[in-house]
Amino acid sequence: MSLLAAVVGLGDDALVLGQRLSAWCGKSPWLEEDLAMANTALDFLGRARLLYGYAEQLGGCDEDAYAFQRDARAFTNLLIYELPCADFALACARQLLVDAFDVLHLEKLCDSADANLAGIAAKAHKEARYHRRRSAAWLVRLGDGTAESHCRMQKAMEDVWGYHAELFAPVEAEIGLVEKGVLPDRAALRPQWLAAVSATLDEATLELPSADWQVDGGRRGLHTEHLAPMLAEMQHLHRSHPGARW
Amino acid sequence: MTSSNATIPLETPEYAARLARRQVSRHGAIYALLDAVRDPELPELSIWDLGVLREVRDSERGLSVAITPTYSGCPALATIRENIATCLRGAGWQGFEIVEEVRPPWTTALMSRAACTQLRAGGIAPPVSGSVRCPACGSDETVLVSEFASTACKAHYRCRTCLEPFDHFKVLT
Known part of the structure; x- marks a missing residue:
């Protein structure tokens, strides 16, 4: 895998999750949460723009072309980021898993042999710590809440759980970049991640899911049925009015 | 409305380092000019006090103004760029560029004590x-x-x- 492809993959992760989070604005449990979701979405959108900007410097296309002119098959985000998570419990479950991953992954990426990636990671890491604090608080609130919220939170965690494995499974082509010290070794992050997630689940009186199923394919452009409809909505304006400005 | 017993600590080492750089810069007049550029979402703060204005340097085009976003997705940055450009053009500057840098990342330690006082006064x-x-x-x-x-x-x-x-x-x- 080229450095360019790796940078675009990380950019796609951030963009797709940012788009999913932004869909909560106006639909959250209350106004403050609308703002929190939208602000978190902005952090991910900002991260995507930094990564796409770097991809352009590496000889890629511009940020709008990455975001708006590619079909689902060309997106290389991991599957966990594209899940609709239209139930708030699902959104909280997914967010805890990815925020806990982000904090560990970005911390390592700060030491990347690639100075640009290291710079972007240092910026994003500060935000990720804050995101994780918020995700953990929601998990505890819902998990250790009412009988109904506990049940739904447990079910949501089990529904999302099988998507976490891909976070720790580098595609074969990534391994060269890991050896050069450009990308962190994802697999090595899993024990620490599991410990952190388990501690939060414990505090939230939730069980660690026992599900042993897992799916992957995102980095190879093989997606769930959910990505294409999301892109259709996200890209509609740009594709209908190419080059439009306001 | 500000409480008299609410204390604000002295300048941080991070801010002191910025200030020292500004004080030895030969672009002191440009820094002073840019003190008029405010954050669009926090109009009580100048981009200098907020730590968004990083440095004014020489560049091939004449002048290079380095800025940094507070948060990655901060939508105010585009407006800040425009306001810097308007401010410099208004003072007769033509050859300048505005560059965005994320490294090292922005932290609240880069803010001035004046920024903290102004924030509190603004509620x-x-x-x-x-x-x-x-x-x-x-x-x-x-x-x-x-x-x-x-x-x-x-x-x-x-x-x-x-x-x-x-x-x-x-x-x-």
């Missing part, structure tokens, strides 16, 4: 360590309502003493 609890004090009555009996407020850089609090809701500019280290 926003500044990013100082220790308990979050109500900017209206100075009480530290405050409670977090939401981790995010009207912008990414702020959290929403409520004072238990005077019952006023207020924004807290979050500490980012």
Whole structure:
């Protein structure tokens, strides 16, 4: 895998999750949460723009072309980021898993042999710590809440759980970049991640899911049925009015 | 409305380093000019006091103004760029560029003490360590309502003493 492809993959992760989070604005449990979701979405959108900007410097296309002119098959985000998570419990479950991953992954990426990636990671890491604090608080609130919220939170965690494995499974082509010290070794992050997630689940009186199923394919452009409809909505304006400005 | 017993610590080493760089710069007049550029979402603050204005340097085109975003997705940065350009053009400058840098990342330690005072005067609890004090009555009996407020850089609090809701500019280290 080229450095360019790796940078675009990380950019796609951030963009797709940012788009999913932004869909909560106006639909959250209350106004403050609308703002929190939208602000978190902005952090991910900002991260995507930094990564796409770097991809352009590496000889890629511009940020709008990455975001708006590619079909689902060309997106290389991991599957966990594209899940609709239209139930708030699902959104909280997914967010805890990815925020806990982000904090560990970005911390390592700060030491990347690639100075640009290291710079972007240092910026994003500060935000990720804050995101994780918020995700953990929601998990505890819902998990250790009412009988109904506990049940739904447990079910949501089990529904999302099988998507976490891909976070720790580098595609074969990534391994060269890991050896050069450009990308962190994802697999090595899993024990620490599991410990952190388990501690939060414990505090939230939730069980660690026992599900042993897992799916992957995102980095190879093989997606769930959910990505294409999301892109259709996200890209509609740009594709209908190419080059439009306001 | 600012409480007299609410103390704001002295300048941080990070801010002191910025200030020292500014003071030895031969572009002192440009820095002074840019003091008029405010953050569009926090109009009480200049981009210098906020730490968004990083440095004014020489460049091939004449002048290079380096800025940094507070948060990655901060939508104010585009407006700040335009306002810097308008400010410099208004003073007769033509050959300049505005560059965005994320390295090293922005933290609240880059902000000036004046920024903290101005935030508090504007009803926003500044990013100082220790308990979050109500900017209206100075009480530290405050409670977090939401981790995010009207912008990414702020959290929403409520004072238990005077019952006023207020924004807290979050500490980012």
